[in-house]
């Protein structure tokens with residue numbers, strides 16, 4: 007390893023606490039300083055390259071240092087880097103908002119911005135609660151699906167259901183209700199889960215503000231996938247009880263499930279749609295909650311009526327981030343990405359076949375550009391994910407399994423050859439597991 011890389015590691019560990027990391031691990035697992043990125047590849051200081059098979063936490067859509075997005079940001083930075091977003095506005099955000107309202111499901115016509123996924127969830131939850139309050143109803147509960155993940159801030163964590171992140175904070179979270187997620191991708195499983203939701207809503211619907219779901223794929227919950235039918239059944243049940251449907255498309259939005267937005271596959275318009283991650287092509291922090299005019303109108307009144315939505319973040323609607331988002335949407339449009347991805351989706355399907363023959367593989371799943379290989383977990387103490395991460399890295403592929411689920415969520419610029427390389431590394435990594 008180069009001297010300057012070693013120095014960077016020392017300086018990093020002296021001053022930085024990394025996210026979602028047991029820092030002691032870095033006594034034995036080296037931190038990897040990345041010198042540059044290009045396309046689907048990250049390069050370290052020894053010029054080793056790694057295919058970013060997880061799109062750097064699912065954000066990157068069109069590669070690192072994408073020349074088009076780079077150029078657009080360079081132009082914007084010399085024009086306006088940031089401006090307070092209360093009482094002021096700017097062109098990039100107006101253009102972006104119009105475009106988002108046009109491409110998201112019908113009925114979503116107002117955009118409220120924040121700067122990360124978890125904050126967008128807080129916005130959607132608070133807006134839903136206050137909407138009911140503004141109309142004179144008290145509905146203090148939210149329902150979410152078992153095994154769901156919506157972020158790490160207190161509200162977002164409260165509606166999540168991944169024990170690993172939630173358990174420690176149990177005493178300080180808001181009380182929420184969970185309902186079963188469909189067990190698998192079949193229509194039957196969707197119907198069974200919808201029945202359970204129906205029972206819950208029949209009992210407690212009157213005190214529930216919103217149902218929040220990750221449409222089609224629960225990503226952090228081990229890439230658990232389910233049928234679009236559940237979304238349409240849930241929509242009908244919510245309508246029946248006057249409950250909002252919040253679609254958290256932070257991870258699955260922008261083409262990940264094969265369509266621009268996952269809700270499209272169910273033909274459903276939610277009351278709130280939360281977007282982030284791919285929104286800026288993976289460049290800058292930005293999130294948005296889209297909602298309906300009907301919800302917007304419930305807050306629209308004379309100031310003294312105290313019905314305003316008084317929520318803000320300092321970096322709301324940052325022009326550089328909006329500019330990156332507009333550039334990402336340009337690429338979607340100009341390069342017909344959704345259509346082009348169809349070939350890649352089919353190729354991934356073929357590539358996944360070989361995993362099914364491995365005895366240690368429990369299930370292989372795919373929804374669009376998201377693929378997962380779940381392994382049987384015999385020894386829960388064994389950190390199989392770490393073993394696979396390290397093996398794949400030695401083969402030039404950045405995989406980051408979630409427990410015993412090896413998954414692929416690559417940038418869309420990956421060629422079929424690179425998809426094959428990514429799958430080869432994962433396959434070899436799984437086969438190399440000793441006594442597994």
Ligand SMILES: Cc1ncc(COP(=O)(O)O)c(C=O)c1O
Pocket residue numbers: 122123124125127155156157158220225226254255256257258282283
């Ligand atoms: C579905 C979903 N919602 C919310 C979040 C939280 O987003 P952020 O990490 O930007 O706070 C994530 C992050 O992985 C996510 O996958």
